[in-house]
Amino acid sequence: MLGRSYLVMGRAGEAATAYERASAMSGGKDPAIELDLAEALVLAGDPGKQARAKGIIDAALAADGTNQKALWYAGLMAARAQDVETAKAKWNKLLETEPPPEIRQILVEQLAQLGVAVPDGPGAAPAASAGTGAVTPEPAAESSGRTLRIAVTVDPALAGRLKPGTVVFVSAREAGIPGPPLAAVRVSSDQLPTTVVLSDANSMVEGRNLSSVDEVQVVARVAFGGTAVTASGDLIGETRHSKGAPADLNVVIDKIAP
Numbered sequence: 001m002l003g004r005s006y007l008v009m010g011r012a013g014e015a016a017t018a019y020e021r022a023s024a025m026s027g028g029k030d031p032a033i034e035l036d037l038a039e040a041l042v043l044a045g046d047p048g049k050q051a052r053a054k055g056i057i058d059a060a061l062a063a064d065g066t067n068q069k070a071l072w073y074a075g076l077m078a079a080r081a082q083d084v085e086t087a088k089a090k091w092n093k094l095l096e097t098e099p100p101p102e103i104r105q106i107l108v109e110q111l112a113q114l115g116v117a118v119p120d121g122p123g124a125a126p127a128a129s130a131g132t133g134a135v136t137p138e139p140a141a142e143s144s145g146r147t148l149r150i151a152v153t154v155d156p157a158l159a160g161r162l163k164p165g166t167v168v169f170v171s172a173r174e175a176g177i178p179g180p181p182l183a184a185v186r187v188s189s190d191q192l193p194t195t196v197v198l199s200d201a202n203s204m205v206e207g208r209n210l211s212s213v214d215e216v217q218v219v220a221r222v223a224f225g226g227t228a229v230t231a232s233g234d235l236i237g238e239t240r241h242s243k244g245a246p247a248d249l250n251v252v253i254d255k256i257a258p
Contacts, residue, residue, distance in 0.1 A: 003036060010230040010257055012043035035060050035069055042073050043229060050077065066097050075110070084114050092116070105186055106167075106226065145200030146210040148172065149247050152220045153193040155254035158235055162189045167226045170196045170251070175215040175240055182210050189222055192253075214243045220251045230257050 003022065006015035019037035026033055038056035041049045054077055060070035075090035091107050099107070111117075150170060154162065168191075171184035183202035187194055198218075203209040210216060222235035230236070237253035 003040060007040060007043070007229065010232060010234075012040050012229075013046070016040035016044050016046075016049070031060060031063065035067075039069065039073060042077060053077070065093070068094060068097055068099055068103075071097070079110070079114070088114055088116055100184075103228075106228070109226065146243065147197060147199040147247050148210065148216075148218065148241060148249065149195060149197055150218060150220070151193070151195045151248070151250045152187075152237070153250070153252050154222075154235070155237075155252055158253065158256070161235060161256075162192070162222065163224070164190055167223045168192065168220065169223055169228065170198065170218070170220045172198050172210060172216040172218045172241075174213040175217040182208055182213065182216065211243075216241050218249065218251055220253050221257075222253060232257055 003015045003018035006012070006018060016037065019033060019040050022033045023030075023037050028034060034056045038053040038060075041053035041056075053073070057070050057074050057077070060067050061074060064070075071090050071094040075087045075094065078084075078086035078090060088111065091111055095104065095107055095111075098104075152168070152170060166189040168187045168189055169184060170187065171181035173181040183198040183200070185196050185198060185202060187196060198210065200209040200211050217238060217240055219236060219238045221230060221237075223231070224234055225231045234257040235253050236255045236257055237251045239249055239251050241249055
C-alpha cells in the first residue's frame with residue numbers, strides 16, 4: 001500500500017524502495033508484487049535498474065502473455081530503447097485484450113507516434129461533441145447507476161501553463177484508496193472549460209464502480225506527459241462526492257504537482 005501511495009503521488013523512486021522491501025519479504029515469489037516493483041523501477045527511470053525491471057516483465061509475460069500491465073511496460077521500455085518493432089508488437093497485443101477506453105486511447109496515440117494507424121474498435125471512447133467541449137457519454141452512461149456531472153475549469157493563475165492538445169484525465173476513485181480509478185474519461189486541454197460525465201458505465205475494473213463506494217475523490221489532471229501516472233508539473237484539481245449528494249459538482253484545476 002505504501003508503494004501504491006507513492007506511485008499515485010508521482011514519487012516512483014520511493015515506491016520502488018517500498019516494493020523492494022515487499023519483494024524481499026515475499027522472497028520474490030509474489031508475481032503481483034514483482035510486477036508492481038517493475039512498474040516503479042520503470043517509472044523511476046534509474047538506468048542501472050532497468051535490466052531488472054525488464055527481467056520481471058519478461059517473466060510475467062512468459063507466465064501470461066496477455067498480462068495487460070506487463071504488455072504496457074514492455075512496450076514502454078522498448079519504445080524508450082528505440083526498439084520500435086517490439087514496442088509495436090507489445091502494444092498491439094495489449095489492444096487485442098480490449099483494455100478500458102481511456103487506456104485504448106493512450107495506446108492508439110502511442111502507436112500513432114510509431115507510425116501505426118489503429119482503426120476504431122471495441123472499447124473506443126466516444127468523441128467530444130462539437131463546439132461545446134463536453135464529452136458525449138455512451139447512450140446508456142447517464143442512466144447507468146451512480147452518475148456524476150463534473151464541471152472542470154482552470155484557475156486563471158495557471159491558465160498560462162496550458163499547452164494545446166495536452167491530455168486531461170478526469171477520474172474518480174474511492175477516497176483515500178490508491179490504485180486504478182473506479183471511473184475515468186479523457187479529454188483535451190483545448191476543450192477546457194468543459195463538463196464531463198462519469199457513471200458506473202465508465203467502470204475500469206469488473207465489480208468496482210462508483211455505486212460500490214460511499215465517498216469518491218474526483219480528480220482532474222492536465223497530464224503533460226500523457227500518461228496515467230502523475231508527473232511533476234502536472235496541473236491538478238480535486239473534490240469529493242458522497243453517495244446521495246447532488247450529481248453536479250465543480251473541479252477547479254488549481255495546483256501544480258510537486
